[in-house]
Amino acid sequence: MSQNDLTLQSIKIIPQSNFTNPALRPPMKFYIGLPGFSSFYFGLNHNGFNYRNLVKEGADLDPTIYSPDSTYITTESENEALSKMTKKNFILAKVNEEILSGGFQYQEHFFTVSLSEKIDFRYGYPKDLMNLAINGNAEFIGKTIDLDGLNFDFVHYRELSLGWSRPVNEQLIVGGHLKLLTGLSNLWMKKNKSTIAIDDLNFGHTAIPDYTLYMTTPDFINDSVSFYNDSIDKMGGIREPTSSDIKSYMKNFKNFGAAIDLGLTYKVNEEIDLGVSFLDLGYIKFKKNTQKFSSKDDANFAFDGYFVKNAILLGRKDQAGDSIQKIYFDQLKDSIANNFNTVSSNESYWYPLTPKIYLSGNYTFTENDNAGLLIRSEIFNRKLHPSVTLSYNRKIGTYVSLAASYSIWNRSYTNFGFGFAANGGPVQLYVVTDNLTVLFIPEKSKNLTVHAGINFIFGYQNKVKGKPLIK
Numbered sequence: 001m002s003q004n005d006l007t008l009q010s011i012k013i014i015p016q017s018n019f020t021n022p023a024l025r026p027p028m029k030f031y032i033g034l035p036g037f038s039s040f041y042f043g044l045n046h047n048g049f050n051y052r053n054l055v056k057e058g059a060d061l062d063p064t065i066y067s068p069d070s071t072y073i074t075t076e077s078e079n080e081a082l083s084k085m086t087k088k089n090f091i092l093a094k095v096n097e098e099i100l101s102g103g104f105q106y107q108e109h110f111f112t113v114s115l116s117e118k119i120d121f122r123y124g125y126p127k128d129l130m131n132l133a134i135n136g137n138a139e140f141i142g143k144t145i146d147l148d149g150l151n152f153d154f155v156h157y158r159e160l161s162l163g164w165s166r167p168v169n170e171q172l173i174v175g176g177h178l179k180l181l182t183g184l185s186n187l188w189m190k191k192n193k194s195t196i197a198i199d200d201l202n203f204g205h206t207a208i209p210d211y212t213l214y215m216t217t218p219d220f221i222n223d224s225v226s227f228y229n230d231s232i233d234k235m236g237g238i239r240e241p242t243s244s245d246i247k248s249y250m251k252n253f254k255n256f257g258a259a260i261d262l263g264l265t266y267k268v269n270e271e272i273d274l275g276v277s278f279l280d281l282g283y284i285k286f287k288k289n290t291q292k293f294s295s296k297d298d299a300n301f302a303f304d305g306y307f308v309k310n311a312i313l314l315g316r317k318d319q320a321g322d323s324i325q326k327i328y329f330d331q332l333k334d335s336i337a338n339n340f341n342t343v344s345s346n347e348s349y350w351y352p353l354t355p356k357i358y359l360s361g362n363y364t365f366t367e368n369d370n371a372g373l374l375i376r377s378e379i380f381n382r383k384l385h386p387s388v389t390l391s392y393n394r395k396i397g398t399y400v401s402l403a404a405s406y407s408i409w410n411r412s413y414t415n416f417g418f419g420f421a422a423n424g425g426p427v428q429l430y431v432v433t434d435n436l437t438v439l440f441i442p443e444k445s446k447n448l449t450v451h452a453g454i455n456f457i458f459g460y461q462n463k464v465k466g467k468p469l470i471k
Contacts, residue, residue, distance in 0.1 A: 004043050004094065006434045007405040007417040008451055009360060010372045010391040014401075014421050014430045015103055015455055018112060020358050021263040021277035022175035023165050025110045026103065029459025031428075033101035039116075039453040041096040045446065047385075047410040048089035048125075049081035052443040078134045085127040086411065088149035088381065093121040098453070103163070105459075112163035112177075120354075122153040124381060132196070142200035147192060151381065154187040155351065157257070157284060171267045176260060183255035183284040186216040186351055194295070206302050209295035214349050216255065216286040220245040257284030259353050275360040280353040287348035355379045368395040385410075389417075389434075399423035399460075407434055412446040428455040 009017050015026040016039045033039065055071050096118045103112035126149030132140060158181070165175030193210040220241045241249075259282020265275040359375040374389040387409040394402045405417035419432030431452045438445040 004045065004092075004376075004378075004387075004434070004449060005041075005432070005451060006374060006376060006387060006389040006407050006409070006449075007391060007403055007419045008432050009358070009374060010362075010370075010393045010403045010405065011401050011419050011421050011430065011432065012393075013395075013423070014428070014432075015101070015112070015457075016098075016430075016451075016453060018103075018163065018175075020279075021265065021275050021360070022163050022177045022261045023173045023263040023265045023275065023277070024175070025105075025165055025173065026457075027461045028105075028457045029461070030104045031102060031455050031457045033098060033114075034454040034456065035100055036097075037454055038101040039096070039098035039114075039451070041094065041449070041451045043092065043094040043447075043449040045092040045410050045448070046090070047086065047412075047446065048091075049084035050444050050446050053084050054078065054081040055443075075134075082127065082130055082134055085130060087127050088124060088383075089127065090122055090124040090381075095119045101455075109164060109166045110175075112161070114159070114161040114163070116159045116161070117156075118159055119156045120154070122151075122380065124149050124151045126150055129196075137198045137203060137205065140198045141203060143198055145196040145198070147194040147196065149381075150194070151189040151192050152187065153189065153380075154185070155284075156184045156186075157255075158182040158184065159259075161261075163261075173265045175264070176262050179259040179261070179280075179282065181257035181259060181282065181284050182253055183216065183257060183286050183351065184249060184252055185218060186214065186284075186286055188214045188351055190214060190349075204302055206300055208300045210299075211293075211295050213293040214286070214351070215291045215293070217289050217291070218245065218249040218252075219289065220249075221289075252288065254288035255284055255286045257351075258282050263358075271364050273362040273364070275358070275362075277358045279356040279358070281355055282353050284351045284353070285348055286351055290347060290349065292347050292349070369393070391417075403432070405434065407447075409434070410446050414441075414445065415447055423457060423460060426456050426458060428457050429453075430455075 005020050008014065009020040009024070011017060012024060013027055015028070015031050015033075018024045018026065019039075054077050055073055056077050057071050096116055098114055098116045100115040101113065103110060126145075126147060128140070128145045129147065129150060132145060160180040161177045162180075163175065163177045165173060167173045189211060191210075191212040195208050195210075197206045197208065198204075199206065218241070259280050261277065261279045261281070263275065263277030265273060267273050355378070357377045357379075360372060362370055362372045364370040370393050372389075372391040372393070374391065375386060376389070377384050377386040379385070387407055389405050389407040389409075391403055391405040396402065399422060401421045403417075403419040405419075407415040407417060409415050414437050415435040416437050417432070417434040418436045419430070421428060421430040431450070433451070434449045435445060435447045438448045442448075
């Protein structure tokens, strides 16, 4: 996984636009990023409901959950949120920080290098499970609920990227990145074909787990937690990490991997440019501090539907004031433990990155104005997740570039992006977001991104229309 940049590609004076297509060549002979802040990206996305669908202010209806700030979650708002979900929903969070970066032109070639820390999280949940939690089992009596959409994926890894590009002729430029990866920690549900069956006689629930879960943990967690085949209850507490633990974690080079990015750009004529790129094609092999969990072949356990709603929906307590979640999970603990099967911690596994595809087109109106169309897709959970972005870029003078964008993304139609880059002497500052509206109506937004950084650039070249930037 990597950042979800939609607007960045339209601001080609930013060297990091090369992240989206390795054939994009920045208009300078040499650049170096400010160590630790040449590129910082944060993204938070949800393709289901937004905050205002679920949480109401000053609701007159009897609240299901009350908050002292006069916000409510009601039965009606729960069902409103449910109506905004798709069959399989997901929440994404990404943090990427470029520690070192640079690039230079040599004859017709352009070389880049980048060292980054990347943290990515994805949690998926099925609509049917939320429907069961909110409205009970009446709709599902005599049926089976598929939990294929219930999954999660967390990874922290380090990436060293070595890039290259060159013109093949005056129209075609090709490029690529070779990425050397080091995995630091991981929690990955590789498979989940679990189901919940609702009995049509006693209305009871029977869960039939069928999953495979891999985990790689830091030393201080792996040393503190012991896993046993007979019970998950025999876990020790996790001790607080020391500075030595953190240093050891960050210096872990045991889990190696590799990936490639491939891209090209093609100039159709003086006005039209096309591009295509394939990113993050690769794997990490985790082999240190690994655990594998999988369900037993005959695993199943029964539970009461009443507790499902109160366990999944936060904030519920019984009459004594005890957490319903705690009561519920205490009751289920033994049943679940009997259906876990742990495999030796020495077993290694291959973790796949999330592939991405960028298709772009750009139309140049004048030396300073151009418009673009970008279709970006991620592939995960055996499905293509696309977005479409329209952008407009304006150069003001020689050293300032502004961009505005509109994206249809994660079943959301209010994503208006903005970006700028300014070159003050050798210093370049840039800030880009794919959804500026989150600043004004955060409660109705489903996408939040910010990408910012500082570069030092040398040999900046103004692009001459129709001619490649080579000398």
